[in-house]
Amino acid sequence: MSLIEIQERVAKAENQAGRAPGSVKLIAVSKVQPNDRVETVLEQGQRLFGENKVQEAAGKWPDFRARFDNVEVHLIGPLQTNKARQAMGLFEAIHSLDRPKLAKTLARLAQELGQCPDLFIQVNTGEEPQKAGILPVEADGFISECREMDLPVHGLMCIPPADEEPSLHFALLGKIAERNGLSGLSMGMSSDFERAIAFGATHVRVGSAIFGERDYG
């Protein structure tokens, strides 16, 4: 696979779903990938990236931002409250707002700094005990809490259980977003981004299909 092929598949899925061209943002998930692969994709014109660790992002993106214009990096992995301040300086969006304590910390920092990245609330649609995210039944309440704190909630994010058909999870996330008047839907990865687009995804997070398998060695 390559960036160009994935861009073509995104465009085709938008078209098939009757979505406007360009309505789906492709986040190239660069976590763990060697810098030369990331650089190749930057040179091909990709400007939106996803990282799942604050430390890792802090190590590579300041340099890339100095060399390439208009780079945008989104945090898609769990955020510890003690790294929230650093994260607010590194990312244009955070897709992993998953608990009240983090919401309170971000709200306090947003007041202090006078700015805040776009936020996506992570919903644990599969109600998996090991997975982060607000439970579906608690989502409406949490969304209003965040709004009362003046947090810029842009949308919702989910990671469906690995062994389940993702469509039900995409549909559930879409329903929660719709009844709460949220327009952003961060869902879909390498194996299912076309399905996610059919269910209304506005942001797909694609790693291995663009860069190749991650080598954790």
Ligand SMILES: *Cc1c(COP(=O)(O)O)cnc(C)c1O
């Ligand atoms: C790693 C990761 C992805 C990308 O996964 P691929 O299967 O490589 O596309 C997407 N979303 C999250 C939250 C991730 O951590």
